Every structure is written in C-alpha cells, then in structure tokens.
Amino acid sequence: MLEIIDIKKSFGKKEVLKGISLTFEKGNVYGIVGKNGAGKTTLFRGIAGLETCHGKLNSEFDILKNHLGFLPTNPIFMSKITGWEYLKLFSLARNVKEDDFEEQNIFELPLSDYAEHYSTGMKKKLALMAILLQQNDIYILDEPFNGVDIQSNLIINDIIQKLKNLGKIVIISSHIFSTLADNCDQIHLLREGIIVKSAEKAEFQSVEDEMITDIIGDKTSNLRLK
C-alpha cells in the first residue's frame, strides 16, 4: 500500500499541488487525468522523491525509491551511453544480475546504439524496459502511451495488466482517456492541483464527460458552425 497525505508543492508563488491525498493498493492500476499543467508530473515526481513536497507519504517500504520505477514523459539519457549500458545501469542499481537483454528486448530496440540517438518512442520504450528489469513493486508511468506506435501501445497495455496480476501498484497518467479506462481500476481527475473527482470503473463515463467539459468547455460553439 502507498498512501499520500495532503501533498503540496509550490514553485515560487505558484501553488501547483494544493493538498492531494490518495491511497494506492497492491494489484491495482490507477489513472491520473488532467489537462496540461494540472500538476500530474509534479505529483509523480513528488511521489518518486524527485521533487520535495510538503505532506506525508506512507508505504510498507523503508526506502520507497528502492521499490519504485518511474517512467518520465520524456526520458533523458546521458550522452554516449548505449541502450544496453542504460539497461545494465538500471539493473545494477537493483542488484539484478543480467547481461543479456536480447530475450527481454520485446520492443526490438537497437541496444548497441547510443540511447540519445533513439527516436522519442524508442527512448520511452528503453526507459520502460529498464524499470521493468528492476522488478519494482510500484510503477509510476507518466504518459506511457504518448509517442509510441500502436503495436507498442498494445504491448504496454499487456505489460500493465501483467503488473496488476503480479500484485504491483501501477499509477499512470494519460491524456487519452480510453487508454486509462481500459487499464485502470480507479481514475482520479486532477484540476489545478486538486483531485476534483475519483471514479471506480462503473463511473468512468462520468469522469470522461467531466474531463471533456473541463478541457474544451463550450469553446467550439464560438466557431458558429452552420
């Protein structure tokens, strides 16, 4: 179980997270939806310990970061590091003794090439593969479907379901509601740093409707289409 209590974060005078409290249980997949700038990445970075926030974080793990894999929206790689070296680095960080990543290379990445030269989608797939090799207990995936092709989308869906069945905690953000609806047990709508709605599967449609209103409102009526 992972519990966050009254998480707050400001950048200068700008209050980005205004007191977020959520509970994440093992074997469940959670979605966080919200428009650009709602605070999704800041929340994720806060949970992952990459951003200092006010509030409390409870988990069964002594050192949470040793059990948590975070997939950033746009993974960044050191220069002159190959895909293989990146995977090795992440494996070593968790004491996973693995040298031959070819079998696990389900995205067929060119592991001997420099990671910085990978395409956007390939970078994301490499970063995902790295945290999966670590056998983490908690996975935080920031926009995992963004920038990857349809085949990889299906593979990522399958991975999320496998992680769920293995009893992991998976938290994902997406702008594409349908990908969350397919995968998640619970979805939280984040608006301007506050969770304004939390929904179980049966209520997903109402969250989607609310999200559409939140994002576009009645803007298109200004076009006066006839």
Ligand SMILES: Nc1ncnc2c1ncn2[C@@H]1O[C@H](COP(=O)(O)OP(=O)(O)OP(=O)(O)O)[C@@H](O)[C@H]1O
């Ligand atoms: N390091 C920072 N310094 C100042 N402001 C920041 C910083 N990081 C994020 N912000 C601001 O915090 C707000 C929330 O940003 P965040 O990236 O968390 O939103 P998001 O919901 O992930 O958006 P997106 O969907 O575009 O990724 C934005 O207004 C952003 O400009």
